[in-house]
Amino acid sequence: MTKLQVAIDLLTTEAALELAEKVAPYVDIIELGTPLIKAEGLKVITAMKAAHPNKLVFADLKTADTGALEAEMAFNAGADLVTVMGAVDDATIIGAIEAAKKAGKKVVVDTIGVKNRVQRAKEVTAFGVEFVEFHAGLDEQALPGYNVQKLISEGREAQVPFSIAGGVNINTIKDVVAAGAAVAVAGGAIYGAEDPAAAAKALKEAIIS
Numbered sequence: 001m002t003k004l005q006v007a008i009d010l011l012t013t014e015a016a017l018e019l020a021e022k023v024a025p026y027v028d029i030i031e032l033g034t035p036l037i038k039a040e041g042l043k044v045i046t047a048m049k050a051a052h053p054n055k056l057v058f059a060d061l062k063t064a065d066t067g068a069l070e071a072e073m074a075f076n077a078g079a080d081l082v083t084v085m086g087a088v089d090d091a092t093i094i095g096a097i098e099a100a101k102k103a104g105k106k107v108v109v110d111t112i113g114v115k116n117r118v119q120r121a122k123e124v125t126a127f128g129v130e131f132v133e134f135h136a137g138l139d140e141q142a143l144p145g146y147n148v149q150k151l152i153s154e155g156r157e158a159q160v161p162f163s164i165a166g167g168v169n170i171n172t173i174k175d176v177v178a179a180g181a182a183v184a185v186a187g188g189a190i191y192g193a194e195d196p197a198a199a200a201k202a203l204k205e206a207i208i209s
């Protein structure tokens, strides 16, 4: 079944923990967003894992170099999954995977900025990544004409384990599930909702119904 991942793009550990507490019953993976990790450092990873030891904690490092080193740092801090950019050198991705193997953890490749996401997804899957994130970042989503459906159809076409991130909400999550995604990522649709717990619950119910 498709897992639900909450992307926490808030800027303090306190706010992130408060949100996670509300939505944890409905999500499988708790993602610490890149701006959050930059603002708070690795200690936000440690705090989240301590608060939610039974959830997968996803550190959205978006690593672009020193793949092994950055992955090891996040794994030591408590992360279960880290992201590496798909657009960078293969050696960076392979380095992170080697660190993951040593730690018993996993690597996800983020396809922001990748021109041919389908082809790159196949390449990095062969290296041994856990899944490939078909992702349009917040800046790309803000461009006129953005539509998550293109990502969803690319994910389906790639025929590798994948997630969809970039404006997933209650109107689109069923398309993500129908495409066979391993993970549906929802950030703003949860943390931006008036009632984040209700929003997460509705997304989870849409997945299982």
Ligand SMILES: O=C([C@H](O)CO)[C@H](O)[C@H](O)COP(=O)(O)O
Pocket: 007, 008, 009, 033, 034, 035, 060, 135, 136, 137, 138, 141, 165, 166, 167, 168, 185, 186, 187, 188, 189
């Ligand atoms: O990864 C993300 C972005 O690069 C900032 O960290 C977002 O969390 C991801 O795009 C999902 O966010 P929503 O589009 O708000 O669902």
